[in-house]
Amino acid sequence: MEQYRASVMLCGGTGCIAGGSLKLKNALDEELKNRGLDNEINVVLTGCNGFCAEGPVMTVYPEDIFYEKVKVADVPIIVEEHFIKGRPVERLMYKEPVKKQIIPLMKEIPFFSLQVLRALRNKGLVDAEKIEDYIARDGYQAAAKALTEMTPEQVIDEVKRSGLRGRGGAGFPTGLKWELCAKVKGDQKFILCNGDEGDPGAFMDRSIMEADPHVVLEGMIIGAKAIAANKGYIYVRAEYPLAVHRLQLAIDQAKEYGLLGDNILGTGFNLDIEIYLGAGAFVCGEETALMRSIEGKRGMPRPRPPFPAQKGLWDKPSVLNNVETYANIPQIILNGADWYRSLGTEKSTGTKVFALSGAISNIGLIEVPMGIPLRKIIYDIGGGVPNKRKFKAVQLGGPSGGCIPEHLLDTPVTYEDIVQTGAIVGSGGMVVMNDLNCMVSVAKFFLEFTAEESCGKCPPCRIGTTVMLDLLTKITEGKGNEGDIELLGDMSLDIIATSLCGLGQTAPNPVLTTIKYFRDEYESHINEKWCKTGVCKDLCTFYIDEEKCKACGQCKKVCPQSAISGEKKVPHRIDQPLCIQCRSCYEVCKFDSVKIGPLSMRETLRNLPDQEALSNKQVEALAGKEE
């Protein structure tokens, strides 16, 4: 066994590979060989490390030095300075966003130190394509324990007591689901894994499948033992080729070692697992639609009862769980239910993985204990909103979820507390929005998604989502009417009450929460034809407050239409007919001189006297508004 003196864990998740980490690996291997260090220093390509916005990232052990945004050109310097001379390269280290202080050690970077890793416990520490790495980290010990020392009832009991709830979004108690299926008599049962991850912006499951595929397999073996299944399928969306590749490799290696297939570990238990590629629709992530898809039919849900535990895939008793749910199972079996409950709250135990994205400094994947206040995630782990912009809302749960405003940021992240706000924890997508986001547009964006993805089987969803989308589109185009908000609200409640599956039942949530917390935006779109953030192009006018304008010329530089006139020392002016409302001038102005007014201002501004400095108040008076 070759003894290395240092390990370079280079992130090989999809994000970092897109940033060039495969080229980095080749460059590192070559440089180390040239300097004669290839027997001393080990370069390992791991799965997603989580800090995706700073990629490509790597961690050097044993010192635990974290490098970010590494380029191929940096490789010779890293090898020379750090590996040979022992002087870590400061330029590549993490700089904390507010004070720009360098934090060399990964365990001290708040993004990492505030996390508690359970489902992601092997993140960045194992080579995803080597089963030995997984075994070295206690891999397959839990499966061995479940197969040799525990009865199915004992396994179910442990999982029930742990309080683990389905991590795919619905939060159904996992132990209970297994128990319901275990009770059903059947000659053939199926254990299924939902790797479809359809929520836009969610990549928790992708990271687990890419970084630690064996933990999913081990979780499924334990589940299969509990319900007495001997065939399993992992439904992975086809848009995740790396996850599919690594899962297949993991299955092949496990089979070779006798950890899957017939007579696992000599215990007489059999389990075969196959991958099924996703059909390409969001609705295929729904339990019954997924099973129809595996059967080769068009993915469409069906009414329940009968529940899949009684009649699932091919009408046989089946259990479907999410990737992240399975990732938690081995540790629960090894460490016990009490250990799992030691984090989280009474009703929401353990940890949850979130995909943090949007207007936030530290974009990436995090795992935190349930019950952590939202504020801590956004500011301490996420590093707050960058570019001096203000926080506006955070969208939880993707297109099925809702927006949570600033005054509710102290809400603890648990299934029961978040649902009180009108949002849902969902599968873990967290999109942060700042003052440049228009909440009506956000609602429209999510409805565009759900209306497109609706399978069309039930009228409330098929017709309801389309009608809501049309109404939202009209509002953003300035054709909204009095009573539209109430109509949206009523339709939402009806669609929720009567849709066949979760897609329709949750599609109106973004609309309901944005109306609840940002009703003033809807009202100004409808009544005043004014989108105050400048997103809805038909509802805004960009103009310059000529008294505040310092004539610095920045807006002129960025205007794609050359619509801004005014030489140095002359207050600038936007030519309304040329302006396409792209908002670039507003975003770049440091003197708060570019203003966004209602649609009606475009007419009044055409009649401005030539280059006379008008104060903001005079312009407003012309438009009939006092501010």
Added chain:
Amino acid sequence: MGRLTIEDLKRIKEDHKAMLTLREGGYRAKVTVHMGTCGIAAGARKVMEALLDEINTNKAADVIVTTSGCAGLCSKEPMATVEIVNEAPVKYVELNEEKIRKIFTEHILNSRIVQDSALVMGSETAY
């Protein structure tokens, strides 16, 4: 490798202990080979290679090796600092391949400081 038994699972974990210590921590001894320009010129690379060879031959999974820059005493290079966990670090000077191998056997494996090659015990920062 063919089908595994439960004992095999434990054995593979043992075999990888060195790799785990490197990535997770939990080492018993840490050796820092000083490799500033003075060190490299004086032959620190050979000292490093000899040390790694000793670790390999003895399968010492709980010993890690790092490098650092110039320690300040250029005339006494090659130098190495040996830190056993919970003990004060010991700086060794004027090393060569033979001496580092002796230090490995005597100090790291058997906790006996090699007086001839040692310069000082402790470090500049006061504890």
